[in-house]
Amino acid sequence: MIRAAIYARFSSNLQREASIEDQVRLCSERARRERWSVTQTFTDMAISGTSANRPGLQSLLETAARGDLDIVVCEALDRLSRDQADIATIYKHLGFRGVKIVTLAEGEVSELHVGLKGTMNQIFLKDLGAKTHRGLRGRVEAGRSGGGNAYGYDVVRRLGADGDPVKGEREINPAEAEIVRRIFRDFADGASPIAIAHALNAESIPGPRGKLWRDTAIRGHRTRGTGILNNELYIGRRIWNRMRAT
Known part of the structure; x- marks a missing residue:
C-alpha cells in the first residue's frame, strides 16, 4: 500500500488554528479516496511559509530521507513553502527519494507547478510586504506605534467603531x-x-x-x-x- 504523509501549516497573520484541522481533514479524505495509507501527519502552527526552518517540515523531510514515505499530501503547494527557492529545493529533495507531492489544489505536482507557483508566490509576498509597509506607515502617521512595544508602555486593547481591534495604541505604564x-x-x-x-x-x-x-x-x-x-x-x-x- 502507498504510504502517505499529510503536511499542514497556517500563518499567524493570515489564518486561524482551526485551519490545521481543516487541512488535515480534507487531505485525509483525499487519501481515503485514493486508498493511500496515511502513516504520519506533520504540522507547523503560526509559522510563515517564507521560512524553511519549520519543525514540522524538517521532520517531514527527515522521514522522507529514511525512505518511509511514498507521497506527501497537502492542501496546496504554498503550504509547503511560499519561497520560490525553498519550494524548488523541497521538490528536488523529495523527488530524489522517490516521494511525490500531491496537493488538493494542483493535483500531482510537477516541475511546471514548482516554477509557476513559485513565481506567483514570490509576487504575492512582494505585494503583501508593500501593503503591510503601507499600513504600518499609515498607523505611524496617525500617531500610533508601527509595531513592537517599549519598556514603560502598555499595549491598549480596544475595539474601534467598526468592531475591529484598534492597532498601535500605547499608554504609559x-x-x-x-x-x-x-x-x-x-x-x-x-x-x-x-x-x-x-x-x-x-x-x-x-x-x-x-x-x-x-x-x-x-x-x-x-x-x-x-x-x-x-x-x-x-x-x-x-x-x-x-x-x-x-
Whole structure:
C-alpha cells in the first residue's frame, strides 16, 4: 500500500488554528479516496511559509530521507513553502527519494507547478510586504506605534467603531515609567549601564518582558536607537522605519 504523509501549516497573520484541522481533514479524505495509507501527519502552527526552518517540515523531510514515505499530501503547494527557492529545493529533495507531492489544489505536482507557483508566490509576498509597509506607515502617521512595544508602555486593547481591534495604541505604564526616569537619572549622575542593571536586579525589579536587567537593555545601540538610553521615544520622538531607510 502507498504510504502517505499529510503536511499542514497556517500563518499567524493570515489564518486561524482551526485551519490545521481543516487541512488535515480534507487531505485525509483525499487519501481515503485514493486508498493511500496515511502513516504520519506533520504540522507547523503560526509559522510563515517564507521560512524553511519549520519543525514540522524538517521532520517531514527527515522521514522522507529514511525512505518511509511514498507521497506527501497537502492542501496546496504554498503550504509547503511560499519561497520560490525553498519550494524548488523541497521538490528536488523529495523527488530524489522517490516521494511525490500531491496537493488538493494542483493535483500531482510537477516541475511546471514548482516554477509557476513559485513565481506567483514570490509576487504575492512582494505585494503583501508593500501593503503591510503601507499600513504600518499609515498607523505611524496617525500617531500610533508601527509595531513592537517599549519598556514603560502598555499595549491598549480596544475595539474601534467598526468592531475591529484598534492597532498601535500605547499608554504609559506608571510603575515602569518611574524605572525609566530612574535609569536616566542614574546615568546622568555617572552610573554605568552595568552598574544600573546590577542595582535594579539587586532590588528584584523586573526588566523588559519580566526578565533580569542586562546592560545591553539599558545602553542598547545608538545607531539603531535601541535600549532605554538610546530610544528617542523617551523624549517624545517616535522613529519608524529607521533600518529600512538606512
